[in-house]
Amino acid sequence: MNNFDGNKxxxxxxxxxxxxxxxxxxxxxxxxxxxxxxxxxxxxxxxxNERKYGTCCIVIIDxxxxxxxxxxxxxxxxxxxxxxxxxxFRELPLVIEAVKKLTKQPDIYMFDGNGYLHYRxxxxxxxxxxxxxxxxxxxxxxxxxxxxxxxxxxxxLKGSYTDIVINNxxxxxxxxxxxxxxxxxxSCGNWIDLDSSTEIVLNCINNESRLPIPVRLxxxxxxxxxxxxxxxxxx
DNA sequence: GCGACAG
DNA sequence: ATCTTGTCGC
Numbered sequence: 001m002n003n004f005d006g007n008k009x010x011x012x013x014x015x016x017x018x019x020x021x022x023x024x025x026x027x028x029x030x031x032x033x034x035x036x037x038x039x040x041x042x043x044x045x046x047x048x049n050e051r052k053y054g055t056c057c058i059v060i061i062d063x064x065x066x067x068x069x070x071x072x073x074x075x076x077x078x079x080x081x082x083x084x085x086x087x088x089f090r091e092l093p094l095v096i097e098a099v100k101k102l103t104k105q106p107d108i109y110m111f112d113g114n115g116y117l118h119y120r121x122x123x124x125x126x127x128x129x130x131x132x133x134x135x136x137x138x139x140x141x142x143x144x145x146x147x148x149x150x151x152x153x154x155x156x157l158k159g160s161y162t163d164i165v166i167n168n169x170x171x172x173x174x175x176x177x178x179x180x181x182x183x184x185x186x187s188c189g190n191w192i193d194l195d196s197s198t199e200i201v202l203n204c205i206n207n208e209s210r211l212p213i214p215v216r217l218x219x220x221x222x223x224x225x226x227x228x229x230x231x232x233x234x235x
Numbered sequence: 236g237c238g239a240c241a242g
Numbered sequence: 243a244t245c246t247t248g249t250c251g252c
Contacts, residue, residue, distance in 0.1 A: 043242075045243055054243090082243070084240045091242075113241050123241070144241045180252085185241085 006083075013086045017122040020130055024121060028191045030135060032199060035063050039106035040214025041098075041128075043091050044222035045078065046230060052078045055229060056094035057221035060106050061214055066206070068217065073225045074098040075234075084144070085119050088127035096131055106134065108200065109189070110214045114138040117164060117172030117187035119146055125189030136189025137197045138172070139215050143185055146171065154183055159202055161186075163194075170194065177202065181210045 037060050045054045055075035062069055074097035080090040091113075114123030115138030125138030143151050151174045152162040161175040161183070172187030175198060186201050188194050204212035211219070 043243080045242090047244090082240095082242060084242090087242055118241080138241085140241050142241065145239080 006081075009080075010083065010086070013083075013089050014120070017120045017127070020127065021121055023130065024116070024126060024190055026116065026188045026190070026193055028135070028193070030192045030196045032196055035107045035200065037061070037069060037104060037106040037108075038063050038200070038204065038214050039102075039109045040112075040212070040216070040218035041095055041109055042112040042215060042218035042222050043094060044219075044226050046226055048230075048234070053229075053234070054078045054091075054094055055222050055225045056091070056098045057218045057225055058095075058098045058102065059214055059217040059221055060102070060104055061204075061217070063107075063200075063203070066204070066213055070102060070104050071221060072098050072101040073221065074101065075225070075229055087113055088122070088124040091124060092128060092131065095128060099132060108192070109134055109136045110201075110204075110212060111136060111138050111189065112140070112215050112219065114140045114144055114172065114185065115187040115189035117144065117146070117185060121171075123187065123189075125187070129190035135192040137192065137200065138185075138187040138189050139201060139212060140185040140187075141211070143174070151183075151185070156180060158205075161198065173198065175201065177205045177210045177212070184210060 057073045060070040111125040115125030125136040129136040154160040174183040
């Protein structure tokens with residue numbers, strides 16, 4: 001992760017993103033009735049001997065009962081730096097490794113980060129869809145400002161939202177999942193529409209967090225696994 | 236030098 | 243993302 005050529009990396013990454021972009025399909029007559037299992041994906045990091053490591057956790061829940069159905073994780077050294085707009089290149093290697101360990105196949109993956117709400121519509125949720133071949137949703141905790149466009153704060157009511165429109169195109173929305181708590185930023189990943197994404201996210205909110213359960217659980221899990229790996233010396 | 240900046 | 247305790251408020 002050291003001495004890399006930042007400009008060369010960004011050029012290479014931008015090219016990959018622009019090549020994937022035409023394959024995005026948001027109008028997919030997505031059927032929520034067919035959703036049974038939802039996966040939440042998240043990562044956490046730590047340093048050791050001048051190197052950076054990370055763990056990716058995936059938690060699958062049953063959409064109707066909210067019961068945890070499966071948990072898996074992967075971990076390893078992180079090879080790519082964090083560059084705003086290119087999060088996928090840093091996190092996807094471990095995500096893909098973790099996905100291989102799943103014994104159940106989720107109907108949807110929810111990511112901690114954006115999807116279509118991105119400079120080139122290629123946030124991690126969208127980028128990941130091409131490896132997962134499943135619909136994905138992006139859920140970010142903070143706003144990634146694009147082309148100087150600010151988001152409009154939604155009303156202080158659970159479920160209220162404002163769309164984020166840039167050049168006449170809806171990129172995503174600021175969604176208030178709990179009253180008197182900062183909104184989250186929901187966007188399509190791929191093969192799903194924004195209304196369905198919003199409905200699913202809202203249906204996964206409980207009293208524990210402003211984040212939907214799958215992502216929240218994956219987040220908690222990464223902290224547990226990191227602690228476990230660090231204490232065991234990470235052999 | 237200063238501000239931006241998903242995680 | 244990460245470094246980190248108590249504390250104010252519903």
